[in-house]
Amino acid sequence: MTLSLTLAAGWVAPTIDYHALAPEIVLAIGLTVVLLVDLFTTERNKWLLSVLTGFSLLGAVLPVLTLMLHDNSVRSLFDGRYVVDEFSLVMKGLFLLAGYVIVLLSTSHVEEGDYWRGEYWFLLLSSLLGMMMMASARDLVSVFVALEFLSIPAYMLAAWRKRDVKSNEAGVKYFLLGVFASAVMLYGMSMLYGVANSTLLIDIGKSIDLDGAFGAVQALAIVFVVVGFAFKVSAVPFHTWAPDTYEGAPTPVTAFLSVASKAAGFTALVVMVLTAFPEGRDVWQPFIWGLSALTMTVGNLFALRQTNFVRMIAYSSVSQGGFVLMPLAVAGGPAGESALRAVVVYLLVYAATNLGMFAVILAVSRKTRSGEISSLGGLFSYAPAMGVLLTLFLASLAGIPPLGGWIGKFSAFQALLTDATPWAYVLAIIGAVNSVIAFGYYGNIMREVWMRPVPHGDTTPIVTPSSIQIALGITAVVTLLFGILPGIVLRFGEMAELLGAFGG
Amino acid sequence: MQMIYDDNWVLSVGTFLPMLGVLVLLITPKANEAAIKLVALITSIATVVVGAFTLFSFNFDKAGSMQFVAEAEWIPLIKSTYFIGVDGISLPLYLLSMVITLLVVIYSLDHVPSPGNPKAFFILMLILQTGMAGTFIAQDLILFFVFFELVLLPMFFMIGVWGGEQRQYASLKFFLYTMFGSALMLVAFLAIFFKTGAESFSIPYLVENGAGIAKNVQVWIFAGMFVGFAVKVPMFPFHTWLPDAHTQAPTQGSVILAAVLLKLGTYGFVRIAIPMLPDAALEWAPWIGGLAVIGIIYGALGCLAQTDMKRLIAFSSVAHMGFVMLGISTLTSFGVNAAVFGMVAHGLITGMLFFIAGSVKERYHTLEINKLGGMLTQAPRLGWILGLCTMASLGLPGLAGFWGEFPAILSAYNPADGLNVTVYRVYMVIAAIGTVLAAGYLLWLYQRTAFGTPKGGDHEEIHDVTTREWLAWVPMLVAIVVFGVVPNLLFSIIDPAVQETLRAFGG
Structure with a gap:
């Protein structure tokens, strides 16, 4: 009793920088409004919800822009536990815009699915809010809370098609493995707290020092935390949930998981390794090196064997994750800044491209009602625009200039070669070989689209809802623009300075 | 290297003009085939006009300098x-790509291969043209890489959609081989960038500074570039994609592939790998020369074993590119001159042979050599053109092929300082045997297809060369003869640029 009173008396309310928190606040208001409107609207007016969701996401972009343009670029809140720096702003912009495209992709799907519409939008917004927090969290507690905040709605979204066994499987698998990962990570975090006597990432970074007592506990803690995020970004061998979840979840949710959720995992991983244990690089660099090489290779080899489109995308996105890990494997050394830039650039390009591909798939599967690769046969002959767009997105994922993907791969290679150690060169070679293997399955789909006959000779045209058309337009333009004028996306990468990393 | 900045818009216009045509084609309705063909034709004519302007404004007295240079952020x-x-090495190849595209467009006006869809076909061809032309003018490694890769997808679809029966396999094989090469090439480009102080990707800059890299590092960087370019050339043992791709590609695809795309690889050696990494080049040259002569003999033996006319021509490309690579591997200006001449000559001659093969296929519905015969009696003009081209291909003096082949062999007699003379003289002898084999397989091909009496009763409607075919072929035939009689037309442009390029080897 006395203790709590003393604590209460000593507590001073922190000053809150509302401008810095504005994007999160807008989203929080938005999701509350969505939930309330859902309660008081009739079935016929539920379309309002998707519009509201879209607007709250765009509304949250505005403060992100004003914060970016503001001189005072770094805002540190709650004693540095919640930081709005340029890195976090770029990532928030990515989450919000990716979220907006996902809203566009979901609209017709949700309208026609006659499931719980209001909940869908609410869960989507909640998960996005969690991601926004993740981008700014600089404290073990807030990192963990943000992680759960973004994950739990995602588990539910994966199982959203309640009467579909596969969707249930998707949700349960994702949930069980996700919780397991959280537990591992939490264990690692508790060790970190034990070592550093602080939950603030910067303090942890100071206490984990190579010169000091660097022992098994520190090493184990780092490994556990990295493993936890490896689950989140579906790095091999922690990827096993991804194919089943991606296949079973509703397609727009799969798009969400493979783009936004993955990007959030990488955001947290980058923040952890660069601010909490930069000095532990001898532990995490080789570990991530191995993860990266395995993830690229195994993801590719499995993707080659898939006949189901969404499963193939799942493995392809596993392997793409390996490419994002590639620069991180050298992020502790002299190539740190270019590695950070490479991760950001890769995530931005990957988001645009992958979302575009999902947009095509959603549009096409409305007609074919199938997820098999063979259902795409002859797409080019009866829907040339869709065929060409899908080709562009696949080529971008394969990293063929002049489409966006190449600059992502290029930046990753660049980071490795800046590091200039034999290990970095070896990883670069592995990456190069893998980007060729990847074309094996991307090319296979192109072959299906351009060279194979139409299944059952069914050449009825594809009717694309306008929301998906807009999504296609946005993603295609961004993918091409990033590829032809890579300066744009590189500038975002350059801008993304991470407070507390590289001694800054 | 001296830079001349006059008329700096010329190259950009010439390179990107086809993209304008692509945009127009995109909005042309698919059903209106006449309009589509017209747009493609006008675009490629306009491109050649810009190319002609480039040629006439080129300062031939300074062929060793970069001209029409443009730089932008x-x-x-x-x-x-x-x-x-462009300099004297790039210019002939740059123009070759434009002319070949125009001729292929003319040929396609009434030869759009099955399954039709001229709109997509011409769009791909024009994108291809931008990629090819861009590769020859790029003076920045990243820009080079982007253009180099730009040709991949259009060619992939051209083979895969409009090709023969095994087209899907052939197109994927083509793509995977090339992509494997270019992935390693990109890593090598980055490596040279960092090893020269991460200052610039500019090719002239890297040529200036690349020599300063330690020799053992150079050798590794060269290895990456070597794989990238050697796959494209293609050199033995990276050549296996070529017979499949050539055989399965539609005529137009084969022509472009043989005439221009293969040259991207050899051009890469001459422009990038060798001048940037001279020490590594000396180290690698004997191996390259060795693979080149293996390619010559292997290609020739492959030709002798073929029963399909198109596949035979494809294997003869392996042999001919072997001569080009042998010339390059001597690292002498004599050899490289021969190589660049050989690139142009091979482009014209083999391109022409593929055109003929396409027309033969169209008339006889087969390319099986056993089922052909008596072409000279059925279609005498076609037969005589085939005769001229086989003679040119086997290196008959007076035709263009001779000037690529003979000097390349001769250059091996006296390779650059630092290379083992004995090894190269052995190469020279082997290459000379290769020319005998070439005469063997080409004359045998000609004998079996053109001489004798026509076989089979169902070829009664064999018609001779059509007007469209004449239009497409005459410029190439004229060029084969003119460059054969007056080779100095080309050598005088190439030589100063080659001297400039090989400065590191003492000329």
Whole structure:
């Protein structure tokens, strides 16, 4: 009793920088409004919800822009536990815009699915809010809370098609493995707290020092935390949930998981390794090196064997994750800044491209009602625009200039070669070989689209809802623009300075 | 290297004009085939006109300098610029790509291969043209890489959609081989960038500074570039994609592939790998020469074993590119001159042979050599053109092929300082045997297809060369003869640029 009173008396309310928190606040208001409107609207007016969701996401972009343009670029809140720096702003912009495209992709799907519409939008917004927090969290507690905040709605979204066994499987698998990962990570975090006597990432970074007592506990803690995020970004061998979840979840949710959720995992991983244990690089660099090489290779080899489109995308996105890990494997050394830039650039390009591909798939599967690769046969002959767009997105994922993907791969290679150690060169070679293997399955789909006959000779045209058309337009333009004028996306990468990393 | 900045718009216009045609084609309705063909034709004519302007404004007294140089900011963060220019090595190849595209477009006006869809076909062809022309003018490694890769997808679809029965396999094989090469090439480009102080991707800059890299590092960087370019050339043992791709590609695809795409690889050696990494080049040259002569003999033996006319021509490409690579591997200006001449000559001759093969296929519905015969009695003009081209291909003096082949062999007699003379003289002898084999397989091909009496009763409607075919072929035939009689037309442009390129080897 006395203790709590003393604590209460000593507590001073922190000053809150509302401008810095504005994007999160807008989203929080938005999701509350969505939930309330859902309660008081009739079935016929539920379309309002998707519009509201879209607007709250765009509304949250505005403060992100004003914060970016503001001189005072770094805002540190709650004693540095919640930081709005340029890195976090770029990532928030990515989450919000990716979220907006996902809203566009979901609209017709949700309208026609006659499931719980209001909940869908609410869960989507909640998960996005969690991601926004993740981008700014600089404290073990807030990192963990943000992680759960973004994950739990995602588990539910994966199982959203309640009467579909596969969707249930998707949700349960994702949930069980996700919780397991959280537990591992939490264990690692508790060790970190034990070592550093602080939950603030910067303090942890100071206490984990190579010169000091660097022992098994520190090493184990780092490994556990990295493993936890490896689950989140579906790095091999922690990827096993991804194919089943991606296949079973509703397609727009799969798009969400493979783009936004993955990007959030990488955001947290980058923040952890660069601010909490930069000095532990001898532990995490080789570990991530191995993860990266395995993830690229195994993801590719499995993707080659898939006949189901969404499963193939799942493995392809596993392997793409390996490419994002590639620069991180050298992020502790002299190539740190270019590695950070490479991760950001890769995530931005990957988001645009992958979302575009999902947009095509959603549009096409409305007609074919199938997820098999063979259902795409002859797409080019009866829907040339869709065929060409899908080709562009696949080529971008394969990293063929002049489409966006190449600059992502290029930046990753660049980071490795800046590091200039034999290990970095070896990883670069592995990456190069893998980007060729990847074309094996991307090319296979192109072959299906351009060279194979139409299944059952069914050449009825594809009717694309306008929301998906807009999504296609946005993603295609961004993918091409990033590829032809890579300066744009590189500038975002350059801008993304991470407070507390590289001694800054 | 001296830079001349006059008329700096010429190259950009010439390179990107086809993209304008692509945009127009995109909005042309698919059903209106006449309009589509017209747009493609006008675009490629306009491109050649710009090319002709480039040729006439080229300062031939300074063929060793970069001309029409343009520089603009492109990706400042990685220090890559939009930096273009041509010298005496690039110019013939740059123009060759334009002319070949025009001729292929003319040929396609009434030869759109099955399954039709001229709109997509011409769009791909024009994109291809931009990629090819861009590769020859790029003076920045990243820009080079982007253009180099730009040709991949259009060719992939051209083979895969409009090709023969095994087209899907052939197109994927083509793509995977090339992509494997270019992935390693990109890593090598980055490596040379960092090893020269991460200052610039500009090719002239890297040529200036690449020599300063330690020799053992150079050898590794060269290895990456070697794989990238050797796959494209293709050199033995990376050549296996070529017979499949050539055989399965539609006529137009084969012509472009043989005439221009293969040259991207050899051009890469001459422009990038060798001048940038002279020490590594000396180290690698005997191996390259060795693979080149293996290619010559292997290609020739492959030809002798073929029963399909198109596949035979494809294997003869392996042999001919072997001569080009042998010339390059001597690292002498004599050899490289021969190589660049050989590139142009091979482009014209083999391109022409593939055109003929396409027309034969169209008339006889087969390319099986056993089922052909008596072409001279059924279609005498076609037969005589085939005769001229086989003679040119086997290196008959007076036709263009001779000037690529003979000097290349001769150059091996006296390779650059630092290379083992004995080894190269052995190469020379083997290459000379290769020319005998070439005469063997080409004359045998000609004998079996053109001489004798026509076989089979169902070829009664064999017609001779059509007007469209004449239009497409005459420029190439004239060029084969003119360059054969007056080779100096080309050598006088190439030589100063080669001297400039090989400065590191003492000329």
